[in-house]
Amino acid sequence: MASIKDVAAEAGLSVATVSRVLNGHPSVSEDARRRVTDAVERLGYRPNAVARSLRTDQTRTLGLVISDVMNPYFTELARSVEEEARALGYSVIIGNADERPDLQDHHVTTLLDRRIDGLLVSPTDGGSPGMLGAARAGTPMVFVDRWIPGVDVPVVRSDGTAAVRDLVAHLYGLGHRRLAIIAGPAATTTGRERVDAFRAALAAYGLELPDAYIGQGDFQAGSGRRVTEGFLDLAEPPEVVFAADNLMALGSLDAVRARGLRVPDDIGLAAFDDIPWFVHTDPPVTAIAQPVRDLGRAAVRALVDRIEGRPGESVTLPARLVVRRSCGEPETERPPSPSPVRRSTP
Amino acid sequence: MASIKDVAAEAGLSVATVSRVLNGHPSVSEDARRRVTDAVERLGYRPNAVARSLRTDQTRTLGLVISDVMNPYFTELARSVEEEARALGYSVIIGNADERPDLQDHHVTTLLDRRIDGLLVSPTDGGSPGMLGAARAGTPMVFVDRWIPGVDVPVVRSDGTAAVRDLVAHLYGLGHRRLAIIAGPAATTTGRERVDAFRAALAAYGLELPDAYIGQGDFQAGSGRRVTEGFLDLAEPPEVVFAADNLMALGSLDAVRARGLRVPDDIGLAAFDDIPWFVHTDPPVTAIAQPVRDLGRAAVRALVDRIEGRPGESVTLPARLVVRRSCGEPETERPPSPSPVRRSTP
DNA sequence: ATCCTCCGTGTAATCGATTCCACAAGGAGG
């Protein structure tokens, strides 16, 4: 592969001049500029990003470590992050932690070894050593979705308390009183917050959240199934189950169906995180939707701000309730809406 | 951040010796080895992968350019690719082409600029200039899922002809005769092959595939909707629509529902690519499942073989039909099966 | 005409690793 030296030779100039042309440095004669671009063209030369990074100490690359790629919520997040990063002239390398702290650490160290300019993390746990180290070492960093209290890093997330309140109001209005939740891991902020928000909302209606109605999940489908089975085995099963993420809701649906029961007639179901597929499930699932695209965009902007020396602030965006049929009859009969999967095509 | 020089100073040795210890070179005294590891420990030193790559001319990184991350099929492919690559000591950088040749080219050049060791591509089109250039330039390369005829690169893919035959047999057995297809872009191999396989299978039953029953889609939900609307407007609409990927099937479902019609009573639906959500849609969708994990694994192995100087061969794995309820009554009434989303949890 | 600027260019140092080659010390063999 041709190097800058080859270009210099081909153009009959020094590597310094070639480099200047390549980087749009002002003090280069028109003649030299032309000769260099011609030589580049002839040789099909492309600058070696590795060498450039070594010299300039910046890779123009962002690392994104997410908890689970197979979760549509995170897939969409990753997509919007990449989009915004590209617009800002950065590439992104995605690491999938699969909800495992050890894998998360692996990716963090790998990314740091490659000297990425900044790190976007949605931590799987309360803080693995590798991650804490990275934060302390001064690598520009931003948390998305989940975060770790006590670590001084901007957080870009969505606040679901109002939406959860709306959800409880909706359920209460439908006559439901025994409401249960499938919680996420207590080590994650989203795991804890959603339970807290739910409990608080229930309290506003004079409802309790007994321990038996709090199932411990891990944000994966399997746990949703297991917890739901436990609920159904109760002497007095809940009337509605609220899953703290979409995968656990899926598992819950499975469990209900495996018993030959039906949603929402026998038991209602609601989920945190709305995804395109919830429109098409049987029945369509009532969910709390986060503004994922905006979250990704804001996270990248905050991180790039940090990288480029600007402050880089935390952002909290509200989530909102999307009522469908999985908890009982909706208020109004609307025509089916088109799938949100659709792109910009008219 | 500490460099190898700092380690050398701390250990009271030369950088050469430090490097040898780091790389497990045999001719290093036990004493030196200990002093170096101690120094590394004290300094929290991590080798700079950028510098290393520049010197050794290898990044131990694979590039993966896929057509659409939001498509669960590709998400799963990406996941299995990363998994296998990690097992083999490689990282992977994912580029999302979003079915756009220009974006695909952008990612290919970016990846090449970073001097990745090899490229895994599922081409969006018949071959964008950047990709063809990469193939010609001798970068180790392997096609996954889709490929480009005439380019001498191993292909790892799945063969759906048998499964499509099974599908048509299933539909024929259910009494359906007017069968339509929503095709993928003609520029992609999968776009063409699936139509061809479908036509051939129909022929085996003395059935035709009239032009009016071939809708041109682009593997995105929007086109599935549009094409299906066209089918429904026909004087004699098809009895079953076969979507060449899962996203278009989703769009098709939307369109049917938007008319107030029902699947499978008013019109049947089948899809290429099985995904976890098809179990939970209303109704569950009959689909052709590819062995995605195996595909990802095989692709990485072929690529790494190429990179490390071994031949690196093409692989074709069979797809299989998964019958559900979207085309009419299934043969047997089975208890609902658990969701395939489940991980290794028992 | 002289001096000072400014412009365009080239030389060489540098980033952080790897690795070839030289070399010193020590042991074996003659």
Add this chain to the structure above:
DNA sequence: CCTCCTTGTGGAATCGATTACACGGAGGAT
């Protein structure tokens, strides 16, 4: 006791870029 090998180590070149500094020449001011 001398030579030869082996072993462990260090010096320095190298990968491909960027950039500080030096320098020659053109042009303007005096």
